[in-house]
Structures are given as C-alpha cells and as structure tokens.
Amino acid sequence: AQSVTQPDIHITVSEGASLELRCNYSYGATPYLFWYVQSPGQGLQLLLKYFSGDTLVQGIKGFEAEFKRSQSSFNLRKPSVHWSDAAEYFCAVVPRTNAGKSTFGDGTTLTVKP
C-alpha cells in the first residue's frame, strides 16, 4: 500500500529565511507527486507537481521541489519565505493509473516569524 510521511508536524522560520519541508513516500513504482498548500478553512491549492523528466520542478509562489528516486523523497523548498506563506502544506502520492486516488501525508504547519 502506498503511504506518505511528512516527518515535521510543525516548522517555524523567520521571514526571509529559507525553507525545506520533507516528504517521503512508499510506493511500488514511480508515482505522480504533488505538493498542496491549505490556508485555514480553505481547500487545497496545488503548488507543484512531478510527473516525469527533470527531477527539479518549479511551482507557484517561488516554491520548488526535488524528486529523489533513491531516497523516495520529494522535498519542498523556498529560498526566502514570506509572511503570507504561513499555512499547512501537504505532500501527496498519486498513482499514474488513477489520478483521483491520492494518498496524502498528515501535513506540515508552517509558522513565519516577523
């Protein structure tokens, strides 16, 4: 069965500092990989996705993520965090044969200090 682990439940960074959110997955083959952001009381907004090809993918709001097959990881990064980035971030594994059946991690809550 597929699973996603986000080891950091809560991360606090200062505004302007760099950010890395970790995501490890377990899956029998190479899945699609997604990162979503969710503000309180809101739905999911897609930040970026990996389907195939270049293992470094760029997303919206200055985020990027790197797929490392050997480590089964898909970590999210941002070089300089803004106060508006405070939210909850979810990593998801998606089977290539069924994009509607995503498996999500439990999320990482990001707090940004002024």
Next chain:
Amino acid sequence: DAGVTQSPTHLIKTRGQQVTLRCSPKSGHDTVSWYQQALGQGPQFIFQYYEEEERQRGNFPDRFSGHQFPNYSSELNVNALLLGDSALYLCASSLVRGEGLNTEAFFGQGTRLTVV
C-alpha cells in the same frame, strides 16, 4: 471554467441525521473522487465514481455512500451521522484517458460538516 464546485460550503447536522453533499466536476472531467479531512490530518480517500459506478473505495463504513449522475456530477451521502464525521469533505475531479490513465485531479474548496 468554473473548476470543481461543491455545495454547500458549510453545514451543521445533529447526530443520527443524514447529510448529502454535492460536487460538480471541472468541465470535461468524468471522474469524481471524495475525501474526508479531519482536523489536523491530511485528506483521506473515501471513494471514486466513474461512469456512474463506484470504482474504488477507501476504508470507510457503508454509512458513506455516493452517486454519480449522467452529467458527471456527484453526491456524497452519510447516514447515521456521528460526532467523528465532523470534517472538511473535499471533492476532486479528473479525466480517464486511454489505457486506464487519468489526468491530474483538481480539488474543490470543500464542504465543512459539523455534527453536534
């Protein structure tokens, strides 16, 4: 394109009651998946509908049922509501292409269900 739309946005029900949530998929999509997101957790897959039939199901009891209409819209029904059913319910739509491959799924903004 309106994207995936869900209704209602918020709902309060009493224990033991029944509830119906609705989802209209993104234009051109034919598959609808439903997720439950409890507070502090990631979304959990409930089930998926394609060609008006339940295609896959997650680990949820039979109190959770659904339907898909010919226009691809979908309903999620929950019977005998429990306090633990309080959650954000998300709908996602996608399109089945050939050879069983799906396009990327798009999520709606969700319905917040509170059971009291």
